[in-house]
Amino acid sequence: MDIYDQEHMTKLPFKFDIEELKKALKDIEKYASFDNPTGQIGLTHTANEYEGKDKRYEACGSFASKSFPTENDFTEFNEDLKDTYFYEVYKTLSTMYNLGRVRLLQIQPKRCLSWHIDQQERIHVPIISNSGNMLAILNKCYFLPADGSSYIVNLILTHSAFNGGFEPRYNFLCSITGYKKNAVTNLEKEFDDEELLASARKLYKWSYTNCNFPLKDQILEKKKSE
Template structure:
């Protein structure tokens, strides 16, 4: 489905039909995760909330952060892993609403992560091997996805809907607002 955001038409974003989750329960589940995630790097305690994985690979040494890295090595372009390897949901989070979301998905995912984008942060323009589904947990109107290289942007609202971004095309994300943006991202296995 093509969406309209502030009058802009795009073929890069689609909504998953028939799935809508309770934004209040999503926010509550996020707080449950924040309360449980351990500090794994005492020298950098904020690391515990950066790209926090809900799924992980078999026998992951750190299930909380196994899904935190990119699929490709930025220097060499070599693939680090296959998305399908992330088929294990964190056992310590199976009592949260995120597990209900995970079980309700109508498509196969690999990495399921909580991704924070702080004020004034921006990702470099890039492409991915797979599409990525987004659900906003906390956001502001100035936290946007940048689509292609033509300046078109899209804001994912906290509406409980799954917004799939065609990340196989050039894209980025930035947060020009004053509050941290937090998205639940789910990389689709294709």
């Protein structure tokens, strides 16, 4: 059995050219910088125009407590980046999902993200990784090698990511706003430990109502109706 075909993560049928991903990463750093408070670069942006908008970074950071923009507002892939391999990855993944925010994430060595939840499943495509990079979901840790593989991950559960290695980790990350007919999802899987899940929910400082959290049954109902 594939070690990723478990309750929180599934490997997708898409495999990308890892050398092209690395080249695109190098090229994009001429256009934007990871040297910002989020350590991220946005590839999608909203259609709205407003003072101070920077489409390179509009998708960056946490949106858990924001009323606008929402994931659904990120409908535009940056025109300046459509000649990069990242646009090919975006178009391929869009055959299975409706995508919202699409970002490149950097985690510096010996750094860890806070324990949190997201409002939807997300797609991960590791670009540069090392054996010290782990994605922790509830009580399980996953290592995602940077070999061009893509994964859908259930991040509506409490999770974190850390880089215990000695070089920066880079990841292509997509938020999912809708499922197409052939979509792969982890949301139909049963959780092994409902008590652990309930405890994890209590750790999060926002309630599901305040965060507009899409409950599991609501997501499944939406998927069935599409």
